[in-house]
Amino acid sequence: MGGTSTKDGVLLEVRDLEMSIFADGGNRIVRAVNGLSFTLRRGRTMGIIGESGSGKSMTSLSILRLLPRGARILGGQVLFDGRDLVSLAERDLRRMRGRHIAMILQDPMVSLDPLYRVGDQVAEPLRTHQGMGGDALRARVIELLGAVGIPAPESRFNQYPHQMSGGMLQRIVGAAAISCGPELLIADEPTTALDPTVQAQYLDLLEELQQRTGLALIVITHDLGVAARLCDDVIVMYAGRAAEKAPVRTLFERPAHPYTQALLSTLPGRRAPDDIKVDAHKRLPTIEGQPPDLAALPPGCPFAPRCPRADAKCRTEMPPEVSLATDHSAACWYPTT
Amino acid sequence: MVSFFLHRLRLALITIFGVTLLVFIAARLSGDVVYTLVDASAGQEEIDKMRRQLDLDKPVWLQYISYVGHVARGDFGRSIRYQRPVVEVIAERIQKTVQLGLAAFAVAVSLGISLGILAARTRGSLIDRAARTLAVLAQSMPHFWIGIMAILIFAVILRWLPTSGSGTWQHLVMPALTLATFPMAAIMRITRSSMLETLDAEYVKFLRVKGLAERLIVWKHALRNALIPVVALSGIQLGNLLGGAVIVETVFSWPGLGNLMVESIVSRDYPVIQSGVLMIAVFLITLNFLVDLVFGVIDPRIRYN
Ligand SMILES: Nc1ncnc2c1ncn2[C@@H]1O[C@H](COP(=O)(O)OP(=O)(O)OP(=O)(O)O)[C@@H](O)[C@H]1O
């Protein structure tokens, strides 16, 4: 990749990304991502939080251009190390996947092919991208399994997915994802499928990996505690847009968007991010009202129907992203300043 | 593993006993063979003599026990019609049916699976729709109709192939293809839907995330997963081929087991009917067992349980 960028340089820049899913033969257009922009620097961690259906998974899949059937990227750019993945040829993009950009899918229990040994599945990216094979490959895979905290990696190599627990599968998937030393790892809800002790260990692992390899992380989560603990910056997604973007401390201490404020108000007392407990089994707090139907978005601000601050303008005109401070912005006509 | 085999063997024996007993009784209920063997003018004395000769004068349950005893010693009796050992009569015919069945099955499996994959990979295209329409047609036309149409077109009008009989490979073409249509369509449809389902699976998405080549994803991962229901269905279809063979062999005068069974039922040749059904039962049981073994090879979840 371009060796010109510095250690602290921008790794990923998403600009005005728009993705829609043409469902039911095009009769229903689900506007899953609506003009999302953000910047991620090397070695940093970006959190994406938002309620179910707000477009978090679709955003991460759009970055890798692995779209569900009927989905199309309608606009915007995904600049990874300066190259636009949206317009990259499929062949070149395939070489980026698993090698420079890795991803851990939402459910580790179904992320592995049930018919092949887990060792072989961790080995596949190394075989494909680095042409490794034979004993060297096997040794490297066993080393990777050890690195993600799998005990007795030599014997685990030959096991099948159904012989492993959810926590182990999560680690196997992690090992496959980091096998080629990616610069960016996207983890979609890294903890919801796990029990509390296992999730805590897994978060430790992600942090340790990041410190060791310097990879940048995008962590998608429902859990404000995970966001508080892992992330440098957070995007609060609502209806496929960024409602608010801020460094994690700013977000918890001075939330500007009424949606963010509603989410945080459900936390007991006013908290600094360090005080918030990691509890992946607690879903994102629910707030009153229904999230909008992405196939029938209202003309104005998508949050207006649930917003205590909304007026006529909010209901008819889409608010632009307003910059409130360096790295802090909110898409709201009346942000708290 | 050993206990698994023993269990299967016990089930097989029970099934075989049940099937033979049923056929034994049904054959005798269907009519009396003696009247097909003696002249219409024959007196009661002659009829009784014939009955004694064939061992048919005893109660049915005694006949059955004696039959089982003979079979256990490898004696399947003599054909009443052909006056030769049943084993010889069946052996001649079964070769022909195996030839026909294997040819049809090979065509059905190879074409069915390839067309299924093609349709799945070109989902919604003209190819996909054409393949699906043909499959529905193929599954709704009865064997005898396909057979007669084939004879009309390829033998009578075009004169490319012989109308009936056996001997050369040309004789095999029409019966085998006729017999293959139904299982081919069934296998194609299940391959297509199973392939579509696996291609949408989460683990296939993860393979793409890892950057694997599409050909590896389709042929190494998706196909193997998609084949599990295909193997199950193919086993059933291979069993069903026997039923189809009865009709196809009759339409094309193919001298196989199906043909023999029809003849034997008409002439009430009990020993041949009984042994023929016994053969078929053993074949189906073995087939089921083989299908389970194939499952074990494909799927580690079964191998390890
Ligand atoms: N294949 C599809 N066809 C049609 N709509 C889809 C499809 N996949 C997702 N969607 C829609 O796209 C929107 C965004 O989905 P996405 O999976 O990104 O949500 P999410 O934020 O990841 O939610 P969760 O927290 O539940 O994982 C949802 O409204 C969803 O219903």
Ligand SMILES: [Mg+2]
């Ligand atoms: Mg999701």
